[in-house]
Amino acid sequence: MKIIWFCLSFLSLSLAVVGQPVQVSANDLLIEAALIEGAKESFLRNTDKAVAIYQKLLKDYPSNDLADYYLALIYQDSSQWEKAISYALSATKKSPDNRWFQQKLADLYLQNNQYNLAIPVLQKCITLDPKGVDFYQSLMVCHQKAKDWNAAFKVLDLLESAWGVSPKTIIQRQELFHLSGNIPKAKKELISLISLFPSEENHFYLASDYFIKNNDPEGASKILKQLLSLRPDASRAKFELNQLENNSGATSLLSLNSFFSDNQIDTEKKRARLMPEIDKLVISKDVFLKEQLLVLCASMEVAHPSDAAPLALQAEIYRIMGLVDTAVMKYKAALKKEESIFYIWENYLHLLWTTGQSVSLTKEALFAWDIFPNNPKIPFYAVYGYLFQGKTAEALPLMEEAFLQSSKDEQLTNHLMALKALSLSLQGEKVAVNDIFLSLKGKDKKSYLWALQILSEGESLYPLTNNGPDDSYNEALVIHAKAFAAFKANQPDMALKLFEEGAKWGTPLFFEHWGDAFLSANDKLKAENAYKKSLEMGNTGKSLSLKLSKF
Numbered sequence: 037m038k039i040i041w042f043c044l045s046f047l048s049l050s051l052a053v054v055g056q057p058v059q060v061s062a063n064d065l066l067i068e069a070a071l072i073e074g075a076k077e078s079f080l081r082n083t084d085k086a087v088a089i090y091q092k093l094l095k096d097y098p099s100n101d102l103a104d105y106y107l108a109l110i111y112q113d114s115s116q117w118e119k120a121i122s123y124a125l126s127a128t129k130k131s132p133d134n135r136w137f138q139q140k141l142a143d144l145y146l147q148n149n150q151y152n153l154a155i156p157v158l159q160k161c162i163t164l165d166p167k168g169v170d171f172y173q174s175l176m177v178c179h180q181k182a183k184d185w186n187a188a189f190k191v192l193d194l195l196e197s198a199w200g201v202s203p204k205t206i207i208q209r210q211e212l213f214h215l216s217g218n219i220p221k222a223k224k225e226l227i228s229l230i231s232l233f234p235s236e237e238n239h240f241y242l243a244s245d246y247f248i249k250n251n252d253p254e255g256a257s258k259i260l261k262q263l264l265s266l267r268p269d270a271s272r273a274k275f276e277l278n279q280l281e282n283n284s285g286a287t288s289l290l291s292l293n294s295f296f297s298d299n300q301i302d303t304e305k306k307r308a309r310l311m312p313e314i315d316k317l318v319i320s321k322d323v324f325l326k327e328q329l330l331v332l333c334a335s336m337e338v339a340h341p342s343d344a345a346p347l348a349l350q351a352e353i354y355r356i357m358g359l360v361d362t363a364v365m366k367y368k369a370a371l372k373k374e375e376s377i378f379y380i381w382e383n384y385l386h387l388l389w390t391t392g393q394s395v396s397l398t399k400e401a402l403f404a405w406d407i408f409p410n411n412p413k414i415p416f417y418a419v420y421g422y423l424f425q426g427k428t429a430e431a432l433p434l435m436e437e438a439f440l441q442s443s444k445d446e447q448l449t450n451h452l453m454a455l456k457a458l459s460l461s462l463q464g465e466k467v468a469v470n471d472i473f474l475s476l477k478g479k480d481k482k483s484y485l486w487a488l489q490i491l492s493e494g495e496s497l498y499p500l501t502n503n504g505p506d507d508s509y510n511e512a513l514v515i516h517a518k519a520f521a522a523f524k525a526n527q528p529d530m531a532l533k534l535f536e537e538g539a540k541w542g543t544p545l546f547f548e549h550w551g552d553a554f555l556s557a558n559d560k561l562k563a564e565n566a567y568k569k570s571l572e573m574g575n576t577g578k579s580l581s582l583k584l585s586k587f
Contacts, residue, residue, distance in 0.1 A: 426577025512541030
């Protein structure tokens with residue numbers, strides 16, 4: 037469809053100018069047809085055919101600029117830079133005022149680090165399109181590579197004349213002063229940034245970090261105090277100012293901040309530096325430590341704006357501190373930047389699992405499965421989500437796929453066996469459930485197996501042991517199992533109390549079981565509301581439908 041649209045658009049441009057009909061010669065039609073045929077072959081990846089068509093067109097009609105341009109694109113795709121540049125240069129000579137031809141030639145020079153050759157082409161691009169921001173940016177890069185600072189500043193002046201002064205242009209000017217060795221003027225630009233755009237808190241931190249790096253703690257203190265006068269609750273400013281004024285002998289966050297702000301240091305090194313501190317946070321849950329870690333992650337994010345790691349680390353910190361919604365938001369933001377990093381997906385899906393977010397768990401796991409089709413943990417999480425929505429039919433094929441892929445992971449296989457027992461229980465096959473848990477007895481003492489045995493209503497003759505929190509501890513699942521066990525043991529008050537405690541992590545199946553507990557306590561209104569809540573959350577199980585039909 038794209039090639040058809042392209043061809044029709046191309047033809048319509050040739051047949052009309054500003055809506056007026058024009059005379060088209062036989063040669064024009066032949067050229068048109070050849071260009072369309074070449075574009076079609078190029079689109080279909082028949083590169084040799086496309087090249088032959090365009091080259092014949094140039095032989096027959098040497099003045100044709102589009103054939104040059106399309107050949108430049110083809111050779112660029114195959115990294116044949118010399119040929120690509122040759123044809124792009126030919127196109128610009130034939131049509132020097134065509135912005136797209138000039139832009140392509142400039143791009144090719146930049147890709148090959150031929151900065152001196154790119155400069156006049158980019159200058160021509162700016163003449164043709166004075167509002168083209170990318171042209172100014174590329175031209176500044178060329179002058180920086182040549183260490184021609186005066187020329188770079190002149191380009192920045194032109195950019196500000198075209199678009200006005202912005203935080204980005206001020207920061208670029210500051211960076212140019214820094215690179216050229218003029219530290220005092222670089223500082224002045226940062227002060228100007230704060231003065232012109234005081235509403236952006238990060239500008240103050242950018243300035244204070246720079247002053248610290250350049251041995252000016254007094255200047256940094258003034259900047260932080262200015263920020264606190266505007267935003268008294270700025271926790272990072274309070275901490276950094278305290279570090280400066282007290283001159284703490286311990287490792288300063290500001291010194292670490294310089295490390296995390298340096299975009300020349302890769303994110304893996306920074307992540308490795310943070311992980312021991314995050315491990316401490318798991319034990320201490322110290323709010324002050326949390327704030328320090330988030331400051332470092334924020335600096336890391338500014339230094340690496342396209343990297344997912346800073347956001348994933350923030351998500352982990354928020355998860356540890358029990359701020360689940362914020363953690364979920366940060367994981368989503370991280371995966372939006374880089375969706376193919378497995379450890380981020382694993383941590384994100386684990387969080388959805390441990391907080392009972394069954395619908396999101398299934399949706400996200402199925403999305404991740406397209407990216408990691410051979411990893412059994414992904415369908416495992418999808419199965420979990422489906423079962424706790426009462427959707428056994430959807431869960432079973434995924435479960436079989438996970439079994440096939442998990443043969444070398446005994447713990448995962450045991451977990452899948454317990455999930456199979458739950459699915460059989462939901463279908464009323466109690467004997468098979470007991471057989472499964474009998475086979476699992478003594479193999480594993482994980483809390484989730486104990487919980488799934490309770491929820492599957494396995495016979496107490498073969499009880500698994502709940503040893504408390506372990507490396508795969510799932511609080512939502514465990515409290516669901518405890519509430520269900522109390523309900524089955526005819527302890528309604530205890531059951532209702534536990535269901536109340538676990539409501540914030542409640543899955544659709546959790547609310548169905550809560551409804552059962554209300555019904556056993558003869559509270560039909562609350563039972564109906566719990567069943568309806570389960571239905572609203574996505575429970576499509578037959579047992580729930582039957583229970584609701586009685587109201």
